[in-house]
Amino acid sequence: MKRAPGRDWARLGPAASAVRESAERLAREEFVDRVWRRDPFLWKSDEKHREIIENALGWLDAPSEMLRRATELEEWAIHARRGRRFVVLCGMGGSSLAPEVFGRVLGRPDAPELIVLDSTSPEQVRDASERIDLDATLFLISSKSGGTLETISQFRYFHDQALRRSGPPERAGEQFVAITDSGSPLEKLAIEHRFAEVFENLPGIGGRYSALSYFGLVPAALCGVDLPRLLERADEAAQACRTPGLRNPGLSLGAALGRLARDGRDKATIVCSAAIAPFGAWLEQLVAESTGKEGTGVVPIDGEPTGWPEDYSSDRFFLYERLDGAEGAGEADEKLDRLAQEGHPVRVRAWRDRYDLGARMFVWEFAVAAAGAVLGIDPFDQPNVQESKDNTNAVLAGFGKTKSLPRERGRRAAGGVSLHGETLERLLGEARPGRDYLALQAYVDRSPRNEETLLRLRRDLRNRIRCATTVGFGPRFLHSTGQLHKGGPKEGVFLQFVDPGEGDVPIPGSDFGFATFLEAQAIGDEKALRSRGLPFSGASASGPSADALSAWADRVRSALEGRK
Numbered sequence: 001m002k003r004a005p006g007r008d009w010a011r012l013g014p015a016a017s018a019v020r021e022s023a024e025r026l027a028r029e030e031f032v033d034r035v036w037r038r039d040p041f042l043w044k045s046d047e048k049h050r051e052i053i054e055n056a057l058g059w060l061d062a063p064s065e066m067l068r069r070a071t072e073l074e075e076w077a078i079h080a081r082r083g084r085r086f087v088v089l090c091g092m093g094g095s096s097l098a099p100e101v102f103g104r105v106l107g108r109p110d111a112p113e114l115i116v117l118d119s120t121s122p123e124q125v126r127d128a129s130e131r132i133d134l135d136a137t138l139f140l141i142s143s144k145s146g147g148t149l150e151t152i153s154q155f156r157y158f159h160d161q162a163l164r165r166s167g168p169p170e171r172a173g174e175q176f177v178a179i180t181d182s183g184s185p186l187e188k189l190a191i192e193h194r195f196a197e198v199f200e201n202l203p204g205i206g207g208r209y210s211a212l213s214y215f216g217l218v219p220a221a222l223c224g225v226d227l228p229r230l231l232e233r234a235d236e237a238a239q240a241c242r243t244p245g246l247r248n249p250g251l252s253l254g255a256a257l258g259r260l261a262r263d264g265r266d267k268a269t270i271v272c273s274a275a276i277a278p279f280g281a282w283l284e285q286l287v288a289e290s291t292g293k294e295g296t297g298v299v300p301i302d303g304e305p306t307g308w309p310e311d312y313s314s315d316r317f318f319l320y321e322r323l324d325g326a327e328g329a330g331e332a333d334e335k336l337d338r339l340a341q342e343g344h345p346v347r348v349r350a351w352r353d354r355y356d357l358g359a360r361m362f363v364w365e366f367a368v369a370a371a372g373a374v375l376g377i378d379p380f381d382q383p384n385v386q387e388s389k390d391n392t393n394a395v396l397a398g399f400g401k402t403k404s405l406p407r408e409r410g411r412r413a414a415g416g417v418s419l420h421g422e423t424l425e426r427l428l429g430e431a432r433p434g435r436d437y438l439a440l441q442a443y444v445d446r447s448p449r450n451e452e453t454l455l456r457l458r459r460d461l462r463n464r465i466r467c468a469t470t471v472g473f474g475p476r477f478l479h480s481t482g483q484l485h486k487g488g489p490k491e492g493v494f495l496q497f498v499d500p501g502e503g504d505v506p507i508p509g510s511d512f513g514f515a516t517f518l519e520a521q522a523i524g525d526e527k528a529l530r531s532r533g534l535p536f537s538g539a540s541a542s543g544p545s546a547d548a549l550s551a552w553a554d555r556v557r558s559a560l561e562g563r564k
Helices: 013-028 031-036 047-054 058-081 097-106 122-131 149-166 169-173 185-192 214-222 227-240 249-262 279-291 329-341 354-375 385-402 424-430 448-465 482-487 514-530 545-561
Strands: 009-011 086-090 113-117 137-142 176-180 197-200 267-272 299-302 316-323 346-351 417-421 437-443 468-473 492-498 536-541
Touching: 013 031, 013 249, 013 354, 031 354, 058 214, 058 227, 058 354, 086 149, 086 214, 097 113, 097 214, 097 279, 097 354, 113 122, 122 149, 122 514, 137 149, 137 214, 149 169, 149 176, 149 185, 149 385, 149 514, 176 185, 176 214, 185 197, 197 214, 214 227, 227 249, 227 354, 249 267, 249 279, 249 316, 249 354, 267 279, 279 299, 279 354, 279 482, 299 468, 316 329, 329 346, 346 354, 385 482, 385 514, 417 545, 424 492, 424 536, 424 545, 437 448, 437 514, 448 468, 448 545, 482 514, 492 514, 492 545, 514 536, 536 545
Parallel strands: 086 113, 086 137, 137 176, 176 197, 267 299, 267 316, 316 346, 437 468, 437 492, 492 536
Antiparallel strands: 009 346, 417 536
């Protein structure tokens, strides 16, 4: 069935009545009115959670509040862009994903190039350093807590370079801008090092809900994004999300997400038009980190090639963010229509243009809050994120004493790759179609070649096993899907690949470099996964990243061929 452009549609199939029942329950419980009144009892009743929730709903007012500040922020950005050809953003999770979306979807070609560095891969750090002209670069150091070790390490690295070039510390500081919460260690550091500017964010906004606050909008302004236009769309969406009942776009979407997940269709498969594809990575973090806890959750599947009905099992819910007139829309429309005909639940949201990004961000934030109420969890905490950080810190503390990492002895394979943990044949044999998902965790640089290698591999795995697949570059995914992996449903089957590349990059003031840091993070996360008895297979290499990753991907395919 061919759909007219610019039209939203939803076909939920046999699940429609259950979803409607959940939406009506939310309406009866006055979910909308109580959200805007900041009622924590919508989600949890104990004191600890109530305190978290009461300090996490500042995002509701962000569109209107930031709209009042938009002109001032744009004027600042015009001044800050002068003489700059590059902006390097050092940040993780909520501090990096929204800026990347704004830069890639709405950035102007005459604005400075935005380089988002949310990695400890020495190759990626080295690549960023070699791409820029240091004298023509502005560095954004972005962290809500102000103590994110990856971000502080990146700051030390680039500040040391600026010091070497500029001489007096106050001159080096002129190239740095901080975005953080009031009173954070980063604010103190920025004052000490005489940063050019410090943006104190609005209070009460968690990292993954911060896209429409300074964390997203400062880099967006530097990319030349029309902030009033973006925020007016977001504010329109916020007003729509004040509508009581089933016509509220956030409530209806959230009810579907939560109810379908409860009923087994918990793989929320995100399909985006190519021109707005980076939106999916931001959405992945919002959904995974907000819902993946207490043994339940919605598993976001972003970036997986869209297939035909025979490629999928019965655990999918398809969410299509469709930009009118976008390249490839015809084929995507046909596939989504076929999926709906075969009984898979499908929702399509039509974008008028790219500036609908602001509206969609707000609606999704509201929807995830509603899904949390359906699932009975607190969508604003992240109880399992700290565990991998603690494991990493323990590994690094051990390295400080012994100058070595606690690597497990591996089995040698082709291409200079060694394997440990479960054998690939056994691991892939354990994957249950219709329930499990395969998580490819790659601690390598996020180069186009590596992205393509992993894309091909996930398509082969999906088509052969009919399990959903995810790809995460480490340590980036630790700040997005990492919470879901450890706190969500026990459905993950984990394939980890680690290759720091050739040569380390020292971190000034630390007794370890980025390569050691990267490997310690992989070891720490592996420990957290295996302590839960989750299926895990690890691989590591010492050769050039792209070649080693390709060799490992071939090894996985060989195991796939032997799967019964």
